[in-house]
Amino acid sequence: MRRFDVIILGLVTAVLLAALGAISWQSIRGAENLLLPSLDRKADVVARSLSGLVGEAVGYGMTLDEIVGADEVLAEALTENPEFAYAAIAKPDGRVVALSSNQQDHDGAAVLSDLIGELRTVTAPVEVDGRTVASVVVGIPNAVAETLIRRLWLDIAVLLLVSLLITLELLSFAFTISSASLLRGLARRLNALVKHDFRPHAPLAGTGPLAEEVANVDHEIDRVRAEHARLTRVAEAKNDEEALADLELMERRYHLSTERTDPPVSLIAVRAPVFLFFFAEELTRPFLPNYIKSFAEPIAGLSIEMVISLPIVLFMAIVAIAQPSLNGITERYGRARSLRVGAILALLGFVGTAYSADMLQLILFRSITAVGLATVFVAAQGYIVDRTGSVNRARGIGLFVSGIMVAMLCGPPIGGILAARLGPSAAFLVSAGLCFAAYVCASVALPGDKPASGSVAPGLRLSQVGAVLRRPAMLLLLAGCALPAKMMLIGFCFYYLPLSLASAGFDSATIGRVLMLYGLAMVILIPLVSRLSDDAGKRTLYVVIGAILSGAAVLHVFVWPEPWGAAIAVLQIGIAQGLSTTPQSALVGELGSRYVPDLSQGGLYGVFRLIERAGTAIGPAAMAFVWGAYGATAAIVGMGLLVAAGGLLFAISAIVTGGGRTEASMPAR
Amino acid sequence: MRRLAFVLMVALTPVVLAAVALGAYLNYGSIRQSYLDMVGDRLETVARRVASDSESALSIGIPLAGQATLSRLLQREREADLVLSSIDVVDATDTILFSSDKSRIGMKETTDPELTLDRSAAIQNAFETTEGTVVVRASRAVLDSELQELADGIEHVAIYAMLGALFGSFAAVLLGLRVLWARVSNTAETAGGQIVPKETVATFRMVDDAHRSIARQLGVAEAPKEVS
Numbered sequence: 001m002r003r004f005d006v007i008i009l010g011l012v013t014a015v016l017l018a019a020l021g022a023i024s025w026q027s028i029r030g031a032e033n034l035l036l037p038s039l040d041r042k043a044d045v046v047a048r049s050l051s052g053l054v055g056e057a058v059g060y061g062m063t064l065d066e067i068v069g070a071d072e073v074l075a076e077a078l079t080e081n082p083e084f085a086y087a088a089i090a091k092p093d094g095r096v097v098a099l100s101s102n103q104q105d106h107d108g109a110a111v112l113s114d115l116i117g118e119l120r121t122v123t124a125p126v127e128v129d130g131r132t133v134a135s136v137v138v139g140i141p142n143a144v145a146e147t148l149i150r151r152l153w154l155d156i157a158v159l160l161l162v163s164l165l166i167t168l169e170l171l172s173f174a175f176t177i178s179s180a181s182l183l184r185g186l187a188r189r190l191n192a193l194v195k196h197d198f199r200p201h202a203p204l205a206g207t208g209p210l211a212e213e214v215a216n217v218d219h220e221i222d223r224v225r226a227e228h229a230r231l232t233r234v235a236e237a238k239n240d241e242e243a244l245a246d247l248e249l250m251e252r253r254y255h256l257s258t259e260r261t262d263p264p265v266s267l268i269a270v271r272a273p274v275f276l277f278f279f280a281e282e283l284t285r286p287f288l289p290n291y292i293k294s295f296a297e298p299i300a301g302l303s304i305e306m307v308i309s310l311p312i313v314l315f316m317a318i319v320a321i322a323q324p325s326l327n328g329i330t331e332r333y334g335r336a337r338s339l340r341v342g343a344i345l346a347l348l349g350f351v352g353t354a355y356s357a358d359m360l361q362l363i364l365f366r367s368i369t370a371v372g373l374a375t376v377f378v379a380a381q382g383y384i385v386d387r388t389g390s391v392n393r394a395r396g397i398g399l400f401v402s403g404i405m406v407a408m409l410c411g412p413p414i415g416g417i418l419a420a421r422l423g424p425s426a427a428f429l430v431s432a433g434l435c436f437a438a439y440v441c442a443s444v445a446l447p448g449d450k451p452a453s454g455s456v457a458p459g460l461r462l463s464q465v466g467a468v469l470r471r472p473a474m475l476l477l478l479a480g481c482a483l484p485a486k487m488m489l490i491g492f493c494f495y496y497l498p499l500s501l502a503s504a505g506f507d508s509a510t511i512g513r514v515l516m517l518y519g520l521a522m523v524i525l526i527p528l529v530s531r532l533s534d535d536a537g538k539r540t541l542y543v544v545i546g547a548i549l550s551g552a553a554v555l556h557v558f559v560w561p562e563p564w565g566a567a568i569a570v571l572q573i574g575i576a577q578g579l580s581t582t583p584q585s586a587l588v589g590e591l592g593s594r595y596v597p598d599l600s601q602g603g604l605y606g607v608f609r610l611i612e613r614a615g616t617a618i619g620p621a622a623m624a625f626v627w628g629a630y631g632a633t634a635a636i637v638g639m640g641l642l643v644a645a646g647g648l649l650f651a652i653s654a655i656v657t658g659g660g661r662t663e664a665s666m667p668a669r
Numbered sequence: 670m671r672r673l674a675f676v677l678m679v680a681l682t683p684v685v686l687a688a689v690a691l692g693a694y695l696n697y698g699s700i701r702q703s704y705l706d707m708v709g710d711r712l713e714t715v716a717r718r719v720a721s722d723s724e725s726a727l728s729i730g731i732p733l734a735g736q737a738t739l740s741r742l743l744q745r746e747r748e749a750d751l752v753l754s755s756i757d758v759v760d761a762t763d764t765i766l767f768s769s770d771k772s773r774i775g776m777k778e779t780t781d782p783e784l785t786l787d788r789s790a791a792i793q794n795a796f797e798t799t800e801g802t803v804v805v806r807a808s809r810a811v812l813d814s815e816l817q818e819l820a821d822g823i824e825h826v827a828i829y830a831m832l833g834a835l836f837g838s839f840a841a842v843l844l845g846l847r848v849l850w851a852r853v854s855n856t857a858e859t860a861g862g863q864i865v866p867k868e869t870v871a872t873f874r875m876v877d878d879a880h881r882s883i884a885r886q887l888g889v890a891e892a893p894k895e896v897s
Binding site for chain 1: 722822849
């Protein structure tokens with residue numbers, strides 16, 4: 001299957017590159033026709049402006065050689081117009097009396113002919129009493145149009161990357177139709193067998209030659225595994241160590257008695273609507289705080305920063321509070337149906353947000369979007385949980401989480417570009433369109449589910465939260481690590497940085513590229529770390545390192561000029577959280593079963609998610625409060641210290657209680 | 670197979686079209702912005718130069734309203750750049766004192782960003798208090814007409830690029846599916862008598878051989894090639 005994906009993606013990349021390349025080629029030609037004459041006119045205006053100044057000085061009776069500070073005036077003109085190569089004042093005989101240049105080749109030129117070379121020039125005479133006493137010459141590089149387009153290629157590269165990721169998601173989705181799932185299923189079997197992997201696959205329903213071939217392969221795998229089991233039984237009965245060693249060697253090479261943990265192929269169907277839905281929400285990250293700011297009016301007792309944070313805080317609070325109760329509701333109503341309802345609610349929310357006339361309407365429509373988001377999240381997660389067992393649930397949830405991660409990578413840069421070029425309202429409408437696409441995908445691919453008639457899973461109870469947080473190790477893990485991590489993400493990355501970068505004059509396209517670094521780090525690191533942290537049994541270490549790295553990341557905004565400081569900070573937070581997210585989640589189960597054994601894993605993770613979600617609401621509120629009351633520096637440093645301190649406290653508690661040793665590293669009991 | 674190819678093509682169509690359209694718009698938008706910035710800089714330079722001349726006159730005691738030579742300067746500057754629609758010198762009460770367009774003199778200064786691109790520079794006296802403002806305007810209609818040729822050119826190529834990208838993607842889907850189909854339809858029979866993809870037969874044979882060898886070593890009969 002991978003070979004198929006590679007062929008399609010490789011060819012689509014080539015096709016898109018060729019198409020975008022052709023457009024850029026035409027753009028360069030068009031830009032040359034438009035910009036070069038315009039640049040000449042601009043150079044003429046600048047040259048005439050400078051000649052006016054020189055003429056004024058000469059008119060006061062000075063000679064050209066006596067004019068003091070002419071080089072500085074030319075340098076100032078070049079600073080204001082960096083696209084020009086040089087500006088010079090020359091006598092009628094061609095001798096240069098003052099020169100400023102943006103290119104080293106021209107430094108020290110003594111006569112005009114040394115300067116002109118291959119550059120285009122614009123000349124304005126310096127006239128005093130009707131006679132020309134000198135001329136001002138401005139040099140223009142030939143490659144101005146190419147330079148402009150080259151800068152644009154950063155946007156084009158981001159666009160290409162996002163298009164390819166979306167293509168990959170849609171390819172996966174297209175393979176969920178019944179005939180395609182047989183083809184994908186057969187290709188999976190083929191690839192596994194070529195790699196000597198004889199673990200059994202989930203059966204696939206269907207008719208026709210492909211279905212027969214799938215059944216034949218499964219039949220052969222079952223036969224070989226059955227023979228292996230028979231021979232193992234015989235070897236054990238005869239206590240034939242040599243045969244047992246051979247069989248063990250075969251087991252290691254061919255996986256003849258282990259089970260497969262892959263989620264069923266049918267689960268891939270839920271990924272596309274989830275991806276499209278979260279892509280819609282992630283589009284808004286780079287411009288949402290500034291969009292809110294455009295509606296913000298002072299409210300007595302609240303700083304303006306606090307007012308701007310209100311819709312974000314409320315959105316996150318609704319998602320946090322609604323999630324525990326939505327699990328039962330979506331189970332009763334049907335997961336697929338709930339997912340579709342959530343998508344429609346969010347669609348309405350995005351359309352309303354695009355046309356909001358004041359802060360109250362904005363808050364109302366963002367709240368509707370929040371209910372939609374919480375519903376989709378819980379329904380999609382429940383859909384996977386309902387269709388997986390303990391063996392493959394983690395992989396199934398991984399499928400869902402990686403869809404969200406890819407959306408976090410794709411959404412901000414595209415949202416930023418859309419908002420910068422078309423405006424925030426248009427970008428919200430694009431989000432609404434994506435919600436509709438998510439609704440269509442869910443309608444097409446997710447089977448109709450009957451509402452549950454029996455008892456449904458109970459929601460999270462406060463007593464469960466209390467039981468978990470009474471344990472110091474759990475308190476420090478959840479309130480010391482998980483909560484501040486989300487506070488940092490939403491409060492610093494998604495609330496503070498877009499506002500501060502916009503205030504510094506950066507457009508939402510740049511802000512989007514900065515924010516995408518978080519998703520990029522997470523997408524790359526999470527799969528790597530989930531294997532490494534399990535292998536090494538060093539989950540606590542990963543969580544602590546993640547917290548300290550994340551806390552220290554805020555320092556970059558004080559060290560580097562913007563937007564680089566923000567970009568490095570976001571990247572470091574992405575790396576830090578990429579390191580800590582999976583081990584942290586695993587530690588919840590591990591410490592929970594040790595300290596709160598009476599609580600089910602479902603209840604335990606319900607508390608964990610609630611605390612995490614609370615962090616997303618508290619983060620922007622805390623950031624805005626400190627920012628408004630004590631300034632941005634205090635807010636940034638405070639957030640960094642909180643995150644790092646939480647990690648260190650958890651490290652100390654792990655050392656004291658021996659909690660740092662995980663099951664993998666503990667001696668066998 | 671056909672249905673799958675159709676579904677893949679339908680799924681790819683909006684992605685490919687959106688990527689190329691957005692790319693085309695980014696190209697156009699970027700050049701448009703550069704052009705408008707360039708025009709804006711030009712207007713600002715003109716505004717600053719006129720303001721500087723006016724300040725020189727103020728410094729030798731000629732009040733702003735008495736700087737009659739400004740009219741000729743504004744006219745000359747306006748004629749030097751066809752994009753400019755007007756250059757006004759406005760006093761502190763927003764009344765136009767001098768203008769390249771004589772009919773505007775005496776009117777109140779108003780700005781409509783839909784119609785014009787404006788840049789201004791303050792005219793300050795020796796005490797750095799503002800005596801007036803120079804407002805330089807370019808007509809949006811003229812700017813849009815200059816941009817139209819660029820827009821038409823990019824749109825033309827973008828349409829062909831979209832079509833090309835669409836057909837290219839369809840070809841990619843068909844080629845990819847053909848390769849995949851060839852893999853799964855190239856079949857052979859296993860020792861167990863099952864028709865499976867040919868690529869897997871060697872793997873099954875390898876495991877069967879190893880099992881056979883172990884069965885001989887254990888002194889048991891080889892299992893029948895059908896699952897019991």
